[in-house]
Amino acid sequence: MLEIQDLSKSYGKYLAVDKVNFFIPDGQVGVLLGPNGAGKSTIIKCIAGLLRYTGRIGIQAIDAKTLEAKRLFAYVPEIPSMFEALTVREHIEYIRRAYNSNVTDEEIEAMLSRFDLDDKQDKLGNELSKGMMQKVSICCALAVKPKVILLDEPMVGLDPKAIKELKEVVKELRDQGVTVLISTHMLEMVENLWDVMFVMEKSHIIGSYNKAEAGEKDLDDLFFEMTGSWETDGDS
Structure with a gap:
């Protein structure tokens, strides 16, 4: 589970996030949506431990700042961002050792094959395209075997096959009881994945929907009911 309580973040006098609260239980996929400047990226960076x-x-009911919680999170x-002098396989091995993960060699091989990286295991980080780096980043996160996983615009730069595989991975994680949070502006990419949505505007969560309560309305309709028109390039 992922729980956010009274989360606030300021940059000088600018209040980017103002007492935000939301909750995603085990085995559900949450999506965080919002127009430019809403504070979405700030929330993501706070959850990931990149900002005070x-x-x-x-x-999982453990303070995210603790080492115990970080071992459950991907x-x-x-x-x-890749280590320039490590190969694709060495990136995953580094994560396995850092997190003391019980992911097996067979599971790693299956992940690499699934994302068409099995023949690129010896490529160095500085030899990879943006799309390949994204695939390696996904594989590293999965190697943690997390209880909670955060995906920030995960489908940007991926080829259609990798997008399809990632969607299947998200469904599998949900079935395994993992909590998933996806931050994206590509509504169509998460249309069939989400269980609960949170919409941000001007540093606040202005509303949320549970898919079971949404009826026949699709994600676009629900989003625009709350926000009206919005920009799709960039974020903050």
Whole structure:
């Protein structure tokens, strides 16, 4: 489960996130949506431990700042960053050792094959395209075997096959009881994945929907009911 309580973050005098609260239980996929400047990326970076904040973030009811919680959590950033001198396989091995993960060699091989990286295991980080780096980032996150996983614009830069595989992975994680949070502006990419949505505007969560309560309305309709028109390029 992922629990956000009274989360606030300021940049100088600018209040980017103001006492935000939301909750995603085990085995559900939450999507975080919002127009430019709403504070979405700030929330993502707080959850990932990249920013200082006030309030509380809980991972499986454990304070997110603790090492115990970090071992249960995985993060796929919008812009992947690789170690230039490590190969694809060494990136995953590094994560396995850092997290003391019980992921097996067979499971790693299956992940690499699934994302068409099995023949690229010896490529160095500085030899990878943006799409390949994104795939490696996804594989590293899965190698943690997390209880909570955060995906920030995970489908940007992926080819159609990789997008299809990632959607299937999200469904499998949900079936395994993993909590998934996806931050995206690509509504069509999460249309058939989400269980609960949270919409941000001007540093606040202005509304949420549970899919079971949405009836026949699709994700676009629900989103625009709350926000009206919005920009789709960039974020903050």
